[in-house]
Amino acid sequence: MSMASNLLPKSMKAVGLYTNLPIADAESLLDLKVPLPILRSTDVLVEVKAISVNGIDTKQRSKPVPPTFELPRILGSDGSGVIVAKGEKCKYFKVGDEVFFIADLRRNGPNAQYVAIDEIMVGLKPKNITFEEAAAISWxxxxxxxxxxxxxxxxxxxxxxxxxxxxxxxxxxxxxxxxxxxxxxxxxxxxxxxxxxxxxxxxxxxxxxxxxxxxxxxxxxxxxxxxxxxxxxxxxxxxxxxxxxxxxxxxxxxxxxxxxxxxxxxxxxxxxxxxxxxEMMATRMKYNTEDKYRYREILEDISKMLEAGKLKSTLTKIMSPINAENLKEAHRMIEEKKSIGKIVLSGF
CATH class of the missing domain: 3.40.50.720 (NAD(P)-binding Rossmann-like Domain)
Incomplete structure (x- = not known):
């Protein structure tokens, strides 16, 4: 790992769940304190600055937790932040890079202070937009x-x-x-x-x-x-x-x-x-396809479009901080089809 591990905290804030429940249930999403994720050789560790909430998040929450997951499960499908550590085989990014990313649904996601994610699912954040605007457009x-x-x-x-x-x-x-x-x-x-x-x-x-x-x-x-x-x-x-x-x-x-x-x-x-x-955007990750590297290329292409002004973020609402109460509200708005564009949660 490229950053001294003693510079990182041992635990982090997260929003997670132990079982699938309707969003109205008080236990549907919980504020938690959990260990930092373990980094794989091609992972980057991102300190999360902003997350967006997608329909896939509400679907994941309402389904039984797959047996492959250790509880608690931490949801989230995309976000933005700063790379604070990386695995020994990472070759595209360096510590300190500001990035936006899509999450691997087979692993715990970015509804937490830190997320470990394979670098092929990461792109450099456009320099001309905020972390919140970047988080809104990844997935x-x-x-x-x-x-x-x-x-x-x-x-x-x-x-x-x-x-x-x-x-x-x-x-x-x-x-x-x-x-x-x-x-x-x-x-x-x-x-x-x-x-x-x-x-x-x-x-x-x-x-x-x-x-x-x-x-x-x-x-x-x-x-x-x-x-x-x-x-x-x-x-x-x-x-x-x-x-x-x-x-x-x-x-x-x-x-x-x-x-x-x-x-x-x-x-x-x-x-x-x-x-x-x-179209299911998760196909390449779910089936580990030979062209899964395309995720990074597409994110980089989107980043260039945003920097060139050919594309604009579809962020419409920011809620802060990232906690169970605000995430429940965002899930509820999506399930009730009351949202427009993208809802983003920002900061811990």
Whole structure:
């Protein structure tokens, strides 16, 4: 380890859990004092400055703790901070680097003062934004990037084509809108509340439809009934399936980010030769794929976009400090679908 271990504390504050409980339960998330994580050879140890709260966090909390975890389990899917130590095989970062990162869901996460994380899941924090702004875009930024570039295969050659984003006011949707706008696509977002509609427009959507109402007549009124080139479904696709089949352009591409609540008839894909793909940002980590190094490359690419002003953080709310009370409130807001953009918790 590259930093004298006697300079680090032996224990740290954390927010964790012992069992899966509804967020209203007083024991659902607890303020804890735990030992510092053990560093592996390719890990960096990050002193956490800010964390964001994602839908995946609420799902992890509500599921039984996997038997591979020692209790208590510490959640968290992304954040930002400063590297204070590193394993002997680390080659991309040095102690003192300010970074932002995505967390490995197979390990304890960053809802703590320190987190140990493989350096391939880390990027240098953009110099022109705060730790809070950086924490807000790690997980959603990589997810949106993979969805557009690697699943839907969108590139500069698609300038002028159309992208429909179901739920464009959330964390992923608002980053995807910006990435698509930068590629010259026409972005059609969907939202239900006036504030999420406004947020979608601020982040690059050209028009925003109401997804509480039937989308077909709305698309027809806007002149898009003859086909959408790309569709990103950032919500349960089940209620939208027939609409998607109707509006997708022949040979178009559709990407799902969320599970379907029911069975859909994929025979409908054939007539238009549609491509249906799925995106789960955790795939590379879960299956230890040969290209897992892409996480770091994508984070570095996002960092450069942020520094160049081509991308902006979708941070909308900061809560401080990082503790069980504030994390419960953030989980509750996400579960009740009352959040816009990204909620970030800052400092201990």
């Amino acid at each position: 959603t930024g990589v997810t949106a990037y993979e969805s557009l570039y690697e699943r839907l295969l969108i590139s500069n050659k698609d300038k002028g084509k159309t992208l429909l984003i179901i739920n464009s006011g959330g964390g992923v949707g608002s980053v995807a809108s910006q990435l698509a706008m930068n590629l010259g696509l026409k972005v059609i977002g969907t939202a239900a509340r006036s504030e999420t509609k406004a947020f979608s427009l601020q982040n690059g959507a050209d028009i925003v439809l109401n997804h509480i109402k039937d989308l077909l007549p709305q698309l027809e009124a806007q002149g898009y009934i003859n086909g959408i080139d790309f569709i990103l479904v950032n919500y349960n696709p089940y209620p939208y399936w027939d609409t998607l089949m109707a509006v997708a352009k022949p040979q178009g591409r559709i990407c799902f980010l969320c599970d379907s609540s029911g069975l859909v008839d994929i025979k409908q894909l054939k007539e238009k030769s549609l491509t249906l793909v799925a």
